[in-house]
Amino acid sequence: MPVVEPTSASVDDVRGEMLARRQALAADVVARSSAVVVERLRGLQELREARTIGAYLGVRGEVDPSALCDDEGLDVALPVTTPGEALRFVVPVGPLFDGPFGIRQPGDGREVPPDDLDVVLVPVVVADELGNRVGHGAGFYDRTFAHVRGADRARPLLIGLCHAFQVVPRLEARSWDVPLDLVVTEVGLVRPGR
Secondary structure, eight states: OOOBOSSHHHHHHHHHHHHHHHHTSOHHHHHHHHHHHHHHHHHOHHHHTOSEEEOOOOOTTOOOOGGGGGOTTOEEEEEEOOTTSOOEEEEEOSOEEEOTTSOEEESSEEEEOGGGOSEEEEEOSEEETTSOEEOSSSOHHHHHTGGGTTOOOOSOEEEEEOOGGGEESOBOOOTTOOOOSEEEOSSOEEOTTO
């Protein structure tokens, strides 16, 4: 795949192509990929040392890390979306409800400030080997973690999750993009800068 230029049209093109490929995946393929990715995550020292993580519930062919919600000793906070605002992360208590984008989210629970999360699992539409990421285009993760861009920080560690075909050699980073620290797919890990 060619390098993606930093224009909105080209980003929209690559986003549309990857979304179509991902949404065309059969449910059993997504389930197998998700299971492999979750096992890779469980094997990471960064996750084994984590106490509270931000995760998400996979939809429309996304790699789904929701199996981690059952892991003993790990608090999993799910994102709560409000259009135009940064994400809030909540460890759910009780049932989940449909959010503004049709994604289940907590209605009640313990809110965790984003900076108090050890690890954040980030859904990816396309990522590159340098940790650049294209999401769905609403800017929730970039807005929430903009303060860590270029900062020397210990946490939260941002781990992108996707299918292997969603990783390309290089994307042109835009000024507001927050890079990933690690990308995990069903075929392996991409550690930017290594």
